[in-house]
Amino acid sequence: MKEILEGSHAVAEATRLCRPEVIAAYPITPQTHIVEALAQMVADCRLQSEYICVESEFSALSACLGASAAGSRTYSATTSQGLALMFEVCFNVAGMRLPIVMTIANRAMSAPLSIWNDQQDSIALRDSGWIQLYAEDNQEALDLHILAYRVCEDHDILLPAFVCFDGFILTHTYEPVDMPTQEEVDAYLPAFNPYQRLDAKDPISFGMYATPDYYLEFRYENQRAMLRAKDAISKYGALFGEQFGRDYSGLIEGYKLEDAEIALIAMGSICGTIKDAIDEMRADGKKVGLLKIRCYRPFPDEEIASALSHIKTVAVLDKNISLGSKGAVALEVKDALYGSSIDVYDYILGLGGRDIRKKDIKAIVDLAEKGSGDMFYGLREELL
Amino acid sequence: MVDKTLELFECGHRACGGCGASSAVRMILKGAGENTIVVSPTGCLEVFSTPYPETAWKVPWIHSLFENASAVASGIEASLKRQGRKEKIIIIGGDGATVDIGMLCLSGAFERNHDITYICYDNEAYMNTGIQRSGATPFDASTTTSPAGSCSMGNKHQKKDVPAILAAHGAPYVATATMAYPTDLMKKVETAVNTPGACYIQVHAPCCTGWGFDGSKTIEVGKLAVETGLWVNYEMMNGIVKKAKKVKRKPVEEYLSVQKRFRHLFKPQKNDAEIAKIQAIADANAEKFGIDL
Numbered sequence: 091m092k093e094i095l096e097g098s099h100a101v102a103e104a105t106r107l108c109r110p111e112v113i114a115a116y117p118i119t120p121q122t123h124i125v126e127a128l129a130q131m132v133a134d135c136r137l138q139s140e141y142i143c144v145e146s147e148f149s150a151l152s153a154c155l156g157a158s159a160a161g162s163r164t165y166s167a168t169t170s171q172g173l174a175l176m177f178e179v180c181f182n183v184a185g186m187r188l189p190i191v192m193t194i195a196n197r198a199m200s201a202p203l204s205i206w207n208d209q210q211d212s213i214a215l216r217d218s219g220w221i222q223l224y225a226e227d228n229q230e231a232l233d234l235h236i237l238a239y240r241v242c243e244d245h246d247i248l249l250p251a252f253v254c255f256d257g258f259i260l261t262h263t264y265e266p267v268d269m270p271t272q273e274e275v276d277a278y279l280p281a282f283n284p285y286q287r288l289d290a291k292d293p294i295s296f297g298m299y300a301t302p303d304y305y306l307e308f309r310y311e312n313q314r315a316m317l318r319a320k321d322a323i324s325k326y327g328a329l330f331g332e333q334f335g336r337d338y339s340g341l342i343e344g345y346k347l348e349d350a351e352i353a354l355i356a357m358g359s360i361c362g363t364i365k366d367a368i369d370e371m372r373a374d375g376k377k378v379g380l381l382k383i384r385c386y387r388p389f390p391d392e393e394i395a396s397a398l399s400h401i402k403t404v405a406v407l408d409k410n411i412s413l414g415s416k417g418a419v420a421l422e423v424k425d426a427l428y429g430s431s432i433d434v435y436d437y438i439l440g441l442g443g444r445d446i447r448k449k450d451i452k453a454i455v456d457l458a459e460k461g462s463g464d465m466f467y468g469l470r471e472e473l474l
Numbered sequence: 475m476v477d478k479t480l481e482l483f484e485c486g487h488r489a490c491g492g493c494g495a496s497s498a499v500r501m502i503l504k505g506a507g508e509n510t511i512v513v514s515p516t517g518c519l520e521v522f523s524t525p526y527p528e529t530a531w532k533v534p535w536i537h538s539l540f541e542n543a544s545a546v547a548s549g550i551e552a553s554l555k556r557q558g559r560k561e562k563i564i565i566i567g568g569d570g571a572t573v574d575i576g577m578l579c580l581s582g583a584f585e586r587n588h589d590i591t592y593i594c595y596d597n598e599a600y601m602n603t604g605i606q607r608s609g610a611t612p613f614d615a616s617t618t619t620s621p622a623g624s625c626s627m628g629n630k631h632q633k634k635d636v637p638a639i640l641a642a643h644g645a646p647y648v649a650t651a652t653m654a655y656p657t658d659l660m661k662k663v664e665t666a667v668n669t670p671g672a673c674y675i676q677v678h679a680p681c682c683t684g685w686g687f688d689g690s691k692t693i694e695v696g697k698l699a700v701e702t703g704l705w706v707n708y709e710m711m712n713g714i715v716k717k718a719k720k721v722k723r724k725p726v727e728e729y730l731s732v733q734k735r736f737r738h739l740f741k742p743q744k745n746d747a748e749i750a751k752i753q754a755i756a757d758a759n760a761e762k763f764g765i766d767l
């Protein structure tokens with residue numbers, strides 16, 4: 091059924107439809123509307139969940155870890171400073187192979203303090219072993235939660251996932267969304283069936299320590315599961331398409347890419363602006379296309395290389411920076427295209443909520459055409 | 475009543491011979507019984523009991539991090555509630571994990587009053603990382619980060635009173651115990667796991683390696699702590715002290731002089747003024763809990 095919902099409420103409704111048995115979260119802008127909505131659903135008995143009002147994000151994810159190990163489907167949501175406080179637990183959850191799904195309402199990292207959007211927070215956790223999915227709009231944000239649980243809980247995968255959507259730009263924006271019914275989601279997402287659980291009738295030890303004789307193999311298994319997740323996302327993304335009419339079989343998505351000469355690469359809500367800019371540039375005769383990265387972890391390197399084989403120039407739009415190096419997306423795109431003759435330029439932009447308009451996208455295409463890139467875009471020179 | 479003949483903490487783990495904590499854990503599980511899930515933070519116990527692929531635990535056990543055991547247990551409790559399961563949940567963690575780095579999670583879990591029992595095995599320092607001081611290290615104890623020296627008498631602070639802090643959270647049952655009195659310890663664990671809500675027990679657990687005494691003397695050292703009044707075994711119901719073990723008190727010197735961590739109080743010459751300060755701590759304990767026979 092089509093409804094006009096705020097992004098946060100669309101995500102909260104999607105979460106409810108996934109029937110998490112334990113929710114633990116701590117409020118932080120711009121994630122608050124999600125956890126408030128879930129609390130209200132529990133208060134109204136629309137959602138049968140244990141909702142733990144923890145005293146920090148660190149405890150939120152730790153409580154999810156315990157609940158997941160005990161055999162429950164769990165959910166949390168956070169952003170920025172909250173995610174940073176979870177840093178240690180994030181690695182731990184992934185290493186213990188617990189399929190927790192967590193929404194990230196992407197926001198900049200302090201200092202300076204900023205409540206506005208960029209993607210530095212989730213990018214900083216790229217090595218933690220969580221699947222990372224990025225939504226372009228609220229429909230996709232809603233859908234990716236349902237998909238994420240399906241992928242993560244597969245016994246061949248058993249990994250946690252971030253579903254990332256841009257703070258304020260999506261969380262606080264009303265858009266029409268197609269909300270599935272409970273029956274539809276139940277048909278797609280079976281009840282949680284833990285691979286192992288804490289159980290007095292069948293005692294096992296979780297989270298033991300590994301000497302150098304064992305540790306390397308644990309990490310290797312984690313990496314293998316991550317790589318298997320590519321196929322699982324494609325498989326369950328296609329299944330999602332069959333059941334709900336919206337196909338997510340691709341880890342990446344092209345827009346007017348087939349005959350393009352210049353490709354823009356981006357993640358998240360900026361892709362909507364880029365598509366509009368592309369339509370206008372196409373009308374002016376410029377052959378520009380978009381490669382949207384929906385899944386950043388596992389990184390779709392082969393998929394990107396094959397989608398760009400005909401492209402001359404690539405402009406990567408990074409809403410993050412690995413300080414002292416480059417934008418995290420560009421770094422990996424360059425790695426994926428290593429050995430090709432494609433020129434890849436990196437543009438760091440939109441940090442801390444700086445607005446990106448269609449004319450900025452066009453300006454970036456002009457810069458890339460001139461061979462000018464690997465730069466911060468949109469700096470206010472008068473402040474420097 | 476649980477079957478106390480069951481051995482739920484297997485021998486053959488890697489603790490030092492004479493480790494007070496390992497004996498305490500054996501007794502704790504006898505008190506808690508088979509139908510128990512254990513959460514342990516990082517520390518000696520975790521390391522000596524679970525080197526992959528070996529485990530000493532015959533009950534389900536989970537370790538996540540150093541400072542989050544109470545939060546992990548909160549999640550387990552919520553999950554069991556949702557599933558309608560009835561296992562007891564106990565946390566067994568070191569003093570560092572409990573009174574220092576885990577304080578935030580501990581406070582949160584007790585405020586929410588989850589149905590859990592938190593048991594701190596108190597060996598009075600960070601032993602796993604090499605005997606550094608914690609908030610539970612006693613006054614004047616020499617540790618590797620509060621060493622005695624020509625201008626230092628060791629640890630400058632008194633033990634943080636975590637039982638009182640948790641009682642102030644409204645914990646229905648708070649107790650102290652020692653591995654040197656195993657029957658008392660088992661009984662208190664049984665009481666705690668059968669009391670609804672978040673309960674706390676702090677267990678004196680002498681560490682031969684960190685305190686500097688022979689591993690065959692662990693029980694004696696543990697008893698001396700109680701007999702000198704430096705450790706008081708008591709129970710608090712809803713914040714009120716109900717029972718404190720009475721003793722015919724011995725001078726604190728008898729406890730201090732058998733441990734290398736207090737050696738600087740006796741060598742090169744005896745420091746009566748400093749020992750008097752520790753005697754005053756024992757006297758204050760005796761007064762507060764009315765333990766003198």
Ligand SMILES: Cc1ncc(C[n+]2csc(CCOP(=O)(O)OP(=O)(O)O)c2C)c(N)n1
Nearest residue numbers: 516517518540568569570571599600601602
């Ligand atoms: C966040 C973090 N900081 C520090 C450490 C290092 N560390 C591991 S165990 C430990 C001390 C444990 O002390 P305690 O809780 O008293 O247990 P014990 O080893 O004495 O039994 C420390 C400092 C860690 N694992 N994690």
Ligand code: SF4
Nearest residue numbers: 489490493518681683
């Ligand atoms: S160092 Fe102390 S607490 Fe750790 S195993 Fe040895 S005796 Fe036990």
Ligand SMILES: [Mg+2]
Nearest residue numbers: 568569599600
């Ligand atoms: Mg200790």
